[in-house]
Amino acid sequence: MPPSAPLIELRGLVKSFGKQAVLRGVDLDVLRGETVVILGASGGGKSVILKHCIGLLQPDAGEVRIDGYVIASPTVTDYAMIRRRMGMLFQGAALFDSMSAGENIKFAVREHDRHLSEAQLDNMMREKLALVNLRPDVATKMPSELSGGMKKRLGLARALALGPQVLLYDEPTTGLDPVTASVINKLILEMQQKLGMTGIVVTHDLDSAFQIANRIAFLYEGRIIFFGSPEEIRTVQDPRVREFVGG
Amino acid sequence: MARAAFLENSGRAARLWLAILRRLPYAPRDARLVVEQVMRMGVTSLPLVIVISLFIGAVTAVQVHYQFHGLIPDNYLGTAVSKFVIIESGPVLTALVLAGRVGAAIAAEIAAMKEKEELDALSVLDLDPLRYLALPRVLAGFIALPLLVILSCVFALVGGWLLARSSFGLTTETYVQGMRFLFSGFDVIVCLIKSFVFGGVVTFAGFHAGLKAGPGARGTGQAAMNAVVSASVWILVLDFVIIFLMY
Numbered sequence: 001m002p003p004s005a006p007l008i009e010l011r012g013l014v015k016s017f018g019k020q021a022v023l024r025g026v027d028l029d030v031l032r033g034e035t036v037v038i039l040g041a042s043g044g045g046k047s048v049i050l051k052h053c054i055g056l057l058q059p060d061a062g063e064v065r066i067d068g069y070v071i072a073s074p075t076v077t078d079y080a081m082i083r084r085r086m087g088m089l090f091q092g093a094a095l096f097d098s099m100s101a102g103e104n105i106k107f108a109v110r111e112h113d114r115h116l117s118e119a120q121l122d123n124m125m126r127e128k129l130a131l132v133n134l135r136p137d138v139a140t141k142m143p144s145e146l147s148g149g150m151k152k153r154l155g156l157a158r159a160l161a162l163g164p165q166v167l168l169y170d171e172p173t174t175g176l177d178p179v180t181a182s183v184i185n186k187l188i189l190e191m192q193q194k195l196g197m198t199g200i201v202v203t204h205d206l207d208s209a210f211q212i213a214n215r216i217a218f219l220y221e222g223r224i225i226f227f228g229s230p231e232e233i234r235t236v237q238d239p240r241v242r243e244f245v246g247g
Numbered sequence: 248m249a250r251a252a253f254l255e256n257s258g259r260a261a262r263l264w265l266a267i268l269r270r271l272p273y274a275p276r277d278a279r280l281v282v283e284q285v286m287r288m289g290v291t292s293l294p295l296v297i298v299i300s301l302f303i304g305a306v307t308a309v310q311v312h313y314q315f316h317g318l319i320p321d322n323y324l325g326t327a328v329s330k331f332v333i334i335e336s337g338p339v340l341t342a343l344v345l346a347g348r349v350g351a352a353i354a355a356e357i358a359a360m361k362e363k364e365e366l367d368a369l370s371v372l373d374l375d376p377l378r379y380l381a382l383p384r385v386l387a388g389f390i391a392l393p394l395l396v397i398l399s400c401v402f403a404l405v406g407g408w409l410l411a412r413s414s415f416g417l418t419t420e421t422y423v424q425g426m427r428f429l430f431s432g433f434d435v436i437v438c439l440i441k442s443f444v445f446g447g448v449v450t451f452a453g454f455h456a457g458l459k460a461g462p463g464a465r466g467t468g469q470a471a472m473n474a475v476v477s478a479s480v481w482i483l484v485l486d487f488v489i490i491f492l493m494y
């Protein structure tokens with residue numbers, strides 16, 4: 001497969017909950033190694049798009065392809081092969097409240113490979129903590145003892161534990177102060193540059209989008225109405241986009 | 248309408264039961280999780296079960312004395328108390344208490360995990376929520392309730408004895424003789440079968456209610472209530488069925 005072929009393809013994705021149509025035909029291509037940001041209003045279905053990419057939701061119509069392989073369509077749910085290649089940082093971090101921070105990172109790895117020793121698991125855990133700039137002594141804390149920014153970083157460390165090639169970020173900077181938000185933005189850039197990670201980031205934080213995006217998609221009433229570079233979105237004339245991007 | 252909803256709900260519950268039971272082969276490997284849940288449910292319920300059982304025994308003794316005094320010799324007080332406690336009140340009342348305590352707690356816990364996307368986080372790490380959350384809880388119910396019921400029966404008999412001695416002037420010997428008279432191993436087996444079944448019912452009802460909880464604090468409260476209601480109804484229905492089949 002040529003390097004320019006998209007790693008992730010969404011084709012005509014349609015999804016309704018009851019009578020509420022959320023996605024009305026979403027098309028999106030994400031190239032290997034790039035970071036795509038999906039912008040859009042709150043409640044517009046951004047989280048729903050991410051959940052389709054990782055097999056938490058099944059579309060009513062359309063399909064999701066990873067590496068050309070259909071992983072989600074109204075008739076197919078073949079997530080097992082892709083789950084470990086993808087990690088997700090949830091909107092609220094979704095840490096396992098009953099486990100320590102360290103255990104949050106180790107749990108899935110231990111369950112998937114029972115031959116690893118605790119020492120190996122501890123090493124892996126410290127390495128992931130270092131990747132997200134968390135000190136090793138955080139490992140013994142419970143999630144409820146961590147600040148919002150630390151929770152997001154721990155959520156990211158946990159997502160990295162299984163060694164994914166793709167990371168999905170759901171509102172990584174929402175609810176954080178500007179300083180912490182910029183720390184998270186730097187981390188997302190590092191994931192891309194150091195680990196060669198492909199990323200989809202969902203946000204309504206414009207600053208963040210312009211800092212981290214290679215390309216920006218704009219979701220409006222269930223469709224992607226703009227998809228282009230950060231420079232292009234600043235100059236686009238479409239009033240629906242202008243209203244959101246401002247200026 | 249109500250009937251259609253009831254049938255649909257029962258269908259879903261049956262499918263969930265099957266899905267959980269299909270994961271039984273994992274039980275030996277996940278024994279640690281099961282033991283943890285048995286401790287959580289069993290040990291924390293001990294004080295409540297003991298206090299309640301003492302009173303059940305005492306109340307039963309009072310009623311037997313009041314209803315049959317003069318009709319049958321007081322020698323048979325122990326007989327009546329032990330029959331009633333072992334066959335009926337021990338398993339049923341302990342199960343109902345556990346429905347309120349453990350069933351509701353499981354429902355609230357799972358509902359909160361769903362709300363905070365912890366269930367999705369498990370799936371994304373390729374960890375099966377039914378295996379890691381449902382199976383240990385339901386199995387723990389099957390194990391913990393019979394143990395609690397045995398304890399409950401013992402304390403109910405003690406409660407009856409304390410009251411018979413202090414209020415009706417029965418000697419310990421008369422009470423124990425009465426208890427032994429007509430005592431049958433078959434009753435104990437029925438008691439254990441009931442407890443086993445109720446243990447599964449209580450924990451399953453909790454998990455099922457938590458899984459289909461609506462959003463927010465309201466959804467969590469509703470889930471806890473649903474768990475208690477459906478567990479209670481099923482306990483009484485199955486109590487009847489088992490008695491009907493066994494005697």
Ligand SMILES: Nc1ncnc2c1ncn2[C@@H]1O[C@H](COP(=O)(O)OP(=O)(O)OP(=O)(O)O)[C@@H](O)[C@H]1O
Nearest residue numbers: 017022040041042043044045046047048049091204
């Ligand atoms: N599992 C679900 N069941 C029913 N409705 C849902 C479900 N998931 C999402 N929705 C609905 O779909 C719509 C889009 O939700 P989504 O969470 O994707 O929005 P969003 O763009 O991520 O918003 P936000 O920026 O607030 O996170 C909402 O109206 C939501 O109520």
Ligand SMILES: [Mg+2]
Nearest residue numbers: 046047091170
């Ligand atoms: Mg969202």
